[in-house]
Amino acid sequence: MAVNKVTSGSPDFNFSAVLARFASGKMYIGSGKYTRTEAEQAFADASAAQQELATNYDEIGEMAEKPGKIESKAERLKTHNYLLDGKRTTTIELNIVGVTEGRINWMEQKLNDEDITIVLEDTEKDNYLIFNGLRWVFDWNEDIDGLFNGVLATEFAGKTQDKIMIYAGLS
Numbered sequence: 001m002a003v004n005k006v007t008s009g010s011p012d013f014n015f016s017a018v019l020a021r022f023a024s025g026k027m028y029i030g031s032g033k034y035t036r037t038e039a040e041q042a043f044a045d046a047s048a049a050q051q052e053l054a055t056n057y058d059e060i061g062e063m064a065e066k067p068g069k070i071e072s073k074a075e076r077l078k079t080h081n082y083l084l085d086g087k088r089t090t091t092i093e094l095n096i097v098g099v100t101e102g103r104i105n106w107m108e109q110k111l112n113d114e115d116i117t118i119v120l121e122d123t124e125k126d127n128y129l130i131f132n133g134l135r136w137v138f139d140w141n142e143d144i145d146g147l148f149n150g151v152l153a154t155e156f157a158g159k160t161q162d163k164i165m166i167y168a169g170l171s
Contacts (some may be wrong), residue, residue, distance in 0.1 A: 005162065008067055022067045022129060025122040027096055029059035033115045033133020037164055042131035044166040045130055057119060060103060064149065067120065072160065090163070091155045092131060094118065099148040111136040111152070118152065131166040 034042065042052040053059075071092040099107075110116075113134040122128075129155070140150030156163060 002089040008081075012015060014033040022120045022122050022127070023064055025067075025120060027054050027060050027061045027063055028119040028121065029093065030057040030117045030119070031114055033117055033136055034130070034162075034165075036165075039132065039165050039167075043130070043165075043170065046126055046170040049121075049128055049167065049170060053119065053121065055157065060087070060107075061096040061098045063120060064097045065066050066095055068092065070164070087157055088159065089157050091153060092134075092153065092164075094120070094126070094131075094152040096147070096152060097147070097149045099140065101148065101152055104148055104150070107136075107138040107152075111138055126168075126170045128170070132163050132165055134163065 013145045041048070042056075070090065070092050072088060074088045112135050114135075116136055118131045118132055119135070120129040120131075134156060135155040136152050136154045138150055138152050140148045141147050
């Protein structure tokens, strides 16, 4: 039996580095979810991504200075000799600014009723982070200027594959 080097894949899958790309930009929301093939077609290049956002998404606000966090934890199952990963739970929090009162009312009523896809777009419009087909809750607070800030949050069990998709460096 031979031993082979284990590779971790693309550096684009380091979520801390990915979220750093979105220090500013816009957040979009759409109803439904993608298959992997549909997402790859919709975000094949920058032009396709702009067309997809214009056609199937609504802009909901600007990303906050700290755009959010992703945390994934696995429960451990103890066997006779090993600790094995059991159930994996991923929590996502996205910080948003500049939300109107009407948008808040809609989000409070609809986000947890259907599968929602949220897309983060950086200011250069060449990096996209997709949170695909999840149920969300929205907690908010008001600024003096009448616009609201808030946190969109979700949690899901299982692998992140097809739930979090990254399209970086599109041209």
